[in-house]
Amino acid sequence: MTSWTNRLPAPLLAILAIILIQLGTGTAKDLMAAGDPMALLFLRLAFGSLLLLPFLWSEIFALSRPQWRDACLLGFIYAGFNASVYWALGHLPLGLVATIGFLGPLAVSLTGIRRPLDLLWPALGLAGVLLLAPLGASGPVTLTGLLLGLFYAVMWALYILVSAKAGRNLPNLTGFALATAIAAVIVAPFGVTGVAQYFTSWHDIGKVLAVAVLSTYPFAMEFLALKRIAPSLYGVLLSLEPGIAALIGLALLGEALTSRGWLALILVSVASAGVTLMRDRTRKG
Template identity: 45%
Template sequence: MNDTAPPARADRLTLLAPLLLVLSVSMPPLGGGLAKDVSQGHDILALAFLRNAISAAIMLAIVRPSFRNLTGAQWRAAAALGASLAAMNACFYLALARLPLGVAVAIEFLGPLAVAMVGARRVVDYLWPLLALAGVLLLTPLAGAERLDPLGLFFAIVTAVGWAAYILMSRHAGREIPGMTGLALALLFATLFTTPVGLPVSGPYLASFELLGMVVVVAMLSTLLPYALEFVALRRVSTALFGIMMAMEPALSAIVGLFLLNEVLSLSAVAAIALICLAALGSNLTRRDA
């Protein structure tokens, strides 16, 4: 099958690519804000499980992978990717239940920044993670931030570790498994890994058509739509531009938290988020392959 778009359509997509990129970066903060709002009074791990399950069901229906043709190495790669995805999503939601949205998203950015340090040889490559670390320290009791939940900070840091593992496992799975099959299988494994902690407490979501519909929206905003938009946009914009846009996500999350959840941040928290955004931005601008 020839997947080359007609010239006129390709031109339109090229013009729309920056807008698609903005949408793809804006959706996860909205998904996170909506998840925090929907989970009020309910177990947030159930939401993490249902998000994985719905995303997996839709991706498997779209990709329709042939399970018979998968090798043992491919299954192991998908399982490892799914484990990192499950840990990242579950810990992010646990952090979200205890921290402002902008703070939780900012801390998880330590993950990709740490990955960017692997193999670094220039002084500037170490500057950005250290700048982000300074931002995170502003959020700890060491800087007088007593209002932030220590357990929430712990879960946010574990989320960062999970995101770093997800990036590394994605590279491995991308080499082992062609196309979007790897992501579809990873979401399936993420569902299986979160079933023991999420399924037993998911009754209130499953019993309410309204709540279940909101969970579907969370899954679409947090996983499926951003991935689909990135898939189209990244063919027509540079990875450097994508990285620059991604660097704005903590700030966007803080804005969503303010307007959707009425989360007013302290000046130190705003400064911390600004430092982490600057670190992510600088890391992308000074990257050798930017």
């Protein structure tokens, strides 16, 4: 993978990863409409582990005890991170899942703010999510959906923090590959009994394999892009994710957001880009 990804400009690689991740998530939601989400998640992680085996096999026997500890913690968080996405997708459109969940990365990016004015950005992001608060039974957002979206935001924040540490302490893609295998083992008791429902036709099997590919390699691409890109630019690119998710949800699943949903998405994306650029100026100053 590293040979062709190194030839792509890092910003293009990051945007491509974001698009592919959301395509995988949209395909997973389409499959989950008639199946067990935990069974699909187990299959996705199990197949993903096989796809990542070449990045793991040569390194696994040389890991130290602290490195194994970091990989196991990342695997536990990665399992919860992915489960929270699938649970939220059962109650919210894809674009809104990405919008609410994006509060996690936004919160992480706020660490170390120094001026009261800097609180403008998180306030803007919070206002965007509050726009989605269920004010009546007819809206697309229920209280359960909102709470699951916020749980996804918490797990996304934890994943960023733990993966950053594992990425520093584990070589190449070893940490991510090992975490994927550990996450599959953790999810197995909750999903292994329902996997048969995804093997009833070649069409469904193809979709499961597509979910595995689109939810495994793009995360690795994102990891590789981050090695070659300025954090400020990466944060701005990542702020495109809710919008990309909304467009894929519309094209793939027919999920049209309301005007309030689009406004919330724009506010959260602007808040993310703003806080990223603010931190960059603070460091340079």
